[in-house]
Amino acid sequence: MHDVALKPGVAVHEESRTPYYFVWVALLILTGIEVVLTYNQVFAPVRMLEVLMGLSVIKSAMIIAYFMHLKFEIARMKWVLMVALVVCLTLMFVFFADAFRILSLGVR
Amino acid sequence: MADVAVQHSMTDAYEPSLFGTYSKKIGMWLFLLSDSLTFGALLFAYSYGRVSTPNWPMPFGKSSIVNATIMTVCLLSSSLTMVLGVLASKKGDHKATVKWLLATMFFGALFVVLHAKEWSGLITEGLRPFSNPWAKDVPQFGGTFFTLTGMHMLHVTIGVCYLGVVALRKKWIPILLGIWLLGWLLTPATNVFHIGIHVLLLVAVVSAVILVLKPKVYDAHDVEIAGLYWHFVDLVWMFIFPLVYLMSTKVV
Numbered sequence: 001m002h003d004v005a006l007k008p009g010v011a012v013h014e015e016s017r018t019p020y021y022f023v024w025v026a027l028l029i030l031t032g033i034e035v036v037l038t039y040n041q042v043f044a045p046v047r048m049l050e051v052l053m054g055l056s057v058i059k060s061a062m063i064i065a066y067f068m069h070l071k072f073e074i075a076r077m078k079w080v081l082m083v084a085l086v087v088c089l090t091l092m093f094v095f096f097a098d099a100f101r102i103l104s105l106g107v108r
Numbered sequence: 109m110a111d112v113a114v115q116h117s118m119t120d121a122y123e124p125s126l127f128g129t130y131s132k133k134i135g136m137w138l139f140l141l142s143d144s145l146t147f148g149a150l151l152f153a154y155s156y157g158r159v160s161t162p163n164w165p166m167p168f169g170k171s172s173i174v175n176a177t178i179m180t181v182c183l184l185s186s187s188l189t190m191v192l193g194v195l196a197s198k199k200g201d202h203k204a205t206v207k208w209l210l211a212t213m214f215f216g217a218l219f220v221v222l223h224a225k226e227w228s229g230l231i232t233e234g235l236r237p238f239s240n241p242w243a244k245d246v247p248q249f250g251g252t253f254f255t256l257t258g259m260h261m262l263h264v265t266i267g268v269c270y271l272g273v274v275a276l277r278k279k280w281i282p283i284l285l286g287i288w289l290l291g292w293l294l295t296p297a298t299n300v301f302h303i304g305i306h307v308l309l310l311v312a313v314v315s316a317v318i319l320v321l322k323p324k325v326y327d328a329h330d331v332e333i334a335g336l337y338w339h340f341v342d343l344v345w346m347f348i349f350p351l352v353y354l355m356s357t358k359v360v
Contacts, residue, residue, distance in 0.1 A: 015195055024188040031180050031349075035173065038354040045355070052350035059346045067191050067339040069332075074128035081137055088145055092152040102160040 023066045030059050136333040140340045143263075147344050150259060151351060154252045158355070165242035165249050166358045167233070172226060176353040179222045180345065183264075186215030187342045190271075190335045197331040205331060209275035212338065216268040223261050224301050227254075231300060253352065260348055262307065263341045269311045274326045274334045278319050284312045 034055055037043065043051055065071040070078055127134055158164050168176070193208030230253075234241035237251045272280040288308035295302040326334075 015198070017192065017195065020188060020191050020195075024184060027184045027187075028181065031177065031184065034350055034354060035177050038350075038357050039170075039173065039359060041359055049351075049355060052354060053347075056346045056350055060343050063187065063339055063343045063346070067187050067342070068336055077127040077129065077134075077137075080127070081141065085141055085144055089148045092148055095152060095156050096159060099156045099159040103162065 019066060023062050027059055027062060030055050130329055132329055132333050133336070136336045140336060143340065144344075147259070147347075150256045151347055154256050154351065157248055157252050158351075161246050161248075163243050163246060164356065165240055165246060166356045167230065167235070167240070167242050168353050168356050169358045172229075173353060173357055175222055175226050176349055179219050179226075180349050182215045182219040182222070183342045183345050186212045186219070187339050189215065190338045194328075194332050194335045197328040200328075206275045209271050209331070209334075213268050213271050213275070216264055216271070216338075220261060220264055220268070223257065223264075227257070228299060228301070256348060256352060260341070260344055263344070265307060266311060267338050267341050269308070269315060270334055270337060273315050273319065274330055277326070278323075281312055281316050281319065284308060284315065288312060 034052055037051060038048065042048070070081070125131070125134075189208050189211040193205050193212060196204035196208055235250050235253070237254055238247050240246070240249050243249065269280075269284060272284060276283070288305060291305040291308065292302065295305060
């Protein structure tokens with residue numbers, strides 16, 4: 001463990017390798033769970049999609065927080081980046097209404 | 109009113125960063141935000157097609173899933189080696205930094221090779237951008253698959269080259285040109301990657317221009333922002349793998 005001294009006004013945090021090994025193992029386990037669930041067809045397709053996307057969100061949160069070090073940034077940085085990302089991506093869900101319309105009514 | 113001369117050489121002459129970090133990192137985060145919207149649009153477009161098409165093809169058998177799982181392990185492992193490289197660079201251990209960056213590049217290159225093998229197999233089976241042999245009435249499958257995975261493969265390739273520039277600087281250019289030439293000569297002329305590998309030539313030219321115009325020793329900050337890009341590429345695959353491969357698994 002050591003302090004990381006950067007420039008004035010720059011976030012400073014202590015770092016050790018151990019958390020990164022844990023995150024890596026957790027990501028591998030989650031990937032294994034995804035493959036096993038899919039190959040054994042544990043859920044119906046729509047539920048399977050929800051479960052897989054849920055696991056992917058957990059994996060991406062771990063990557064962003066630990067590997068991309070966002071966990072160690074100041075609150076303002078975290079909020080600005082994550083709110084912008086989540087809002088913009090959430091807006092894209094509006095298209096699914098049309099996708100389901102096509103599924104139930106056919107292309108008009 | 110007296111003129112005030114700002115002493116640029118003085119430490120603390122400027123206000124501290126609004127986001128508590130250095131500007132290069134903020135710049136990379138902003139780029140990654142915009143890139144995440146690009147991939148978001150592609151993933152949503154793929155999902156739209158998937159949801160609105162009941163007879164979507166399920167071409168990925170056991171070998172494809174095993175291959176894609178190994179590719180995922182490669183990317184996750186490359187993220188670990190990348191973060192260890194960032195830690196080594198912050199400690200000022202240049203030798204260890206280069207070692208971890210080369211390990212990251214190895215995993216990234218392995219991912220691209222496995223992906224290229226997967227693509228070649230699907231093309232041999234008859235998958236094309238506007239047709240596929242599994243569902244004749246779903247011609248858009250090939251287009252969405254190649255666009256999404258191809259865009260990601262391009263990002264990984266650029267990422268490997270980016271890390272090569274940071275780790276090896278000018279030594280990287282002849283290595284990259286050698287890989288391009290070997291890849292071009294060894295790939296059959298009928299294979300799509302016989303043409304696709306010219307991306308490496310383009311990247312070599314861009315890298316050479318950057319290294320000639322702005323030669324420098326890359327510091328811990330440069331390694332960290334290269335790492336941000338690399339982890340983003342890993343992050344995107346965490347959505348492509350389940351959405352494209354696992355949701356189209358052919359279970360016999």
